[in-house]
Amino acid sequence: MAEEKKEPWLNYLALTTVVLAVCATLATFKGGGFSTRSVLVQNQASDQWAFYQAKSIKQSLAETEQGQLERELLRTGDQKVAAAMEARVQALKGKIAKYDQEKAKIQDDAKKLEKERDDAQRHGRPFGLAVIFLQIAILLSSIAALLKKKIVWLAGLAVGICGLIQFANGFMLFM
Numbered sequence: 365m366a367e368e369k370k371e372p373w374l375n376y377l378a379l380t381t382v383v384l385a386v387c388a389t390l391a392t393f394k395g396g397g398f399s400t401r402s403v404l405v406q407n408q409a410s411d412q413w414a415f416y417q418a419k420s421i422k423q424s425l426a427e428t429e430q431g432q433l434e435r436e437l438l439r440t441g442d443q444k445v446a447a448a449m450e451a452r453v454q455a456l457k458g459k460i461a462k463y464d465q466e467k468a469k470i471q472d473d474a475k476k477l478e479k480e481r482d483d484a485q486r487h488g489r490p491f492g493l494a495v496i497f498l499q500i501a502i503l504l505s506s507i508a509a510l511l512k513k514k515i516v517w518l519a520g521l522a523v524g525i526c527g528l529i530q531f532a533n534g535f536m537l538f539m
Contacts, residue, residue: 374509377517381505384524388498391531395491398534402484405477412474416467423463430456490534497527 430453437449504520507513533539 371512371514373514373517374512377505377509380517380521380524381502381509384498384501384505384527387528387531388495388502391491391494391498391527391534394534395488395495398484398488398491402481402488405481405484409474409477409481412470412477416470416474419463419467419470423460423467426456426459426463430460486537487534490530490537490539494527494530494534497523497530501527 433449433453433456437446437453440446440449501520501524504516504523508515508517508520529539
């Protein structure tokens with residue numbers, strides 16, 4: 365039996381398929397990492413917003429108490445009671461100011477976490493697209509090897525280049 369002559373482009377097909385598979389694997393891991401980071405940071409941001417709401421509720425209660433004391437202060441004629449009420453009103457004003465400061469810091473922290481989440485999502489999307497393009501390219505390369513059709517491999521190579529561009533975009537965000 366005569367052996368079939370191996371076409372030289374089949375070596376390049378095998379090499380490019382390996383490169384595409386390695387890049388698809390790396391894109392899967394990087395995309396998964398950014399996805400996990402996005403979820404974890406979103407949870408942290410949600411915790412900060414819940415903390416912010418708790419401070420807002422406490423502040424609202426203090427403001428309500430302050431308002432009640434100020435109304436009672438206007439009605440009372442007893443100087444000792446009035447002095448005690450005035451002291452409590454001043455303490456509540458300090459507490460309310462403290463809540464405002466704490467809420468501002470909590471809000472800043474929550475917004476920073478949301479920015480970090482958005483950044484992770486911006487990096488994750490291109491990796492997801494890269495995996496899709498690279499898997500299609502690997503599929504086309506496999507079909508080309510089975511059918512020994514160079515045109516199918518070239519089509520797979522074109523799709524693979526799109527995947528490689530998305531893979532690089534996941535790191536650099538140039539698109």
